Amino acid sequence: MSLFEGRDLVCVRGERTVFRRIGFALDDGQALVLRGSNGSGKSSLLRLMAGLLRPAAGSIDWDGQPVALDPEAHHYRIHYLGHLDAVKPALTVCENLAFWSALSRGQARAAPVRDALARFGLDRLGDIPARMLSAGQRRRLALARLLAAPAALWLLDEPTVSLDTESTAVLAETLTQHLRDGGLAVIATHGELTLPGTIDLDLDRAAALDFAEVLQ
């Protein structure tokens, strides 16, 4: 039995079945890379894993316990990074990050916020309003959340969008470190990110296999 496991997941959005009978299994220090064309359900699967979406069928377990039984406990162990950066333009860079860090930890801590900003090269921009940031800098600020508070499972939806090659390398390094420390990660990406020892889940191929099975 794996630490984080999904079985026979079916996702329906509106009237449309996004994917059927998807499964995955992850253990300490492993990363799952979701691949597939646009609309194949990568984001939906990540939202299922986070608990924002409910599966139409199937189950997601953490340590053998269904995640849906205790969603609050699940919230303590995940970091979710969606398409949107959740950056408030009116607050400064530092205030933005400090809020999310304190909300996760339950207390305000200055040092991790500073370190996380430094890691993603934003330490000199800490006091400027976030509305002045470029798209790539906003993305880096969103990524800095991963380091500003600890969480075992990182769910990242195309984290490299609008990042330059240097920041992509920092992200890869950060992810490698997280996995080495025994963390888990699920990353939807189009392949810009190279990490050692990842498990691939190709949603297009899963859909094709499922279709072939139905035909038989």
Added chain:
Amino acid sequence: MSRFLLIVAREIRLAFRQGGGAGLALAFFVLAAVLFPLGVGPEPNMLSRIAGGVVFVTALLATMLSLERLFQADFEDGSLDLLALSPLPLEFVVLGKCVANWLLAGLPLLIAAPMLAILFHMNTEGLPALIAAMLLATPTLSLVGSIGAALTVGARRGGVLLSLLVLPLYVPVLIFAVGAVDAVLQDFTAQPQLLALSGLLLAALALAPWAAAGALRQALE
């Protein structure tokens, strides 16, 4: 508890940074009320008779105006996803936002209401009842309105939809609040009306965060 206060503090900070957050509802309240003497004429008798009604109707509209963006901005920039996934239950996030909304919109209305009533030549005997009724009514308006704001998250022209959803729910609050002031002005006790308002507030406090959180979870699916 500290996470809850964090939400309240963030809302207040954002409102002040973006400017007009607190002042807008108050300015609307005063302006809309001042329109009535221009519309119905300046006779003191007429004005003193409608004072309570005007104050509560405009307070209700002003509160609704302040609620339109309660969740919308967080929904649009992705913050709502993260708030829903934070260790603080979404119900308490909603409650935190309601508390902040009351501090930013309800409290200024509460302070301005007696002055408006005096401008309308309301008998000063009615002022304690007016303040008590406002004190009980404005948090209820924020809480009940949060359900409407949560239901209209993501909807285009959500503001119009919000008023259609929320205004009917505000009717009991309006009736008892105006009733409390009228009772005192006619030498009766306002106790039954104030007790009814307290009951409405407690019911809203117990139910609204759960209903709004449910609506938000639906919106995030």
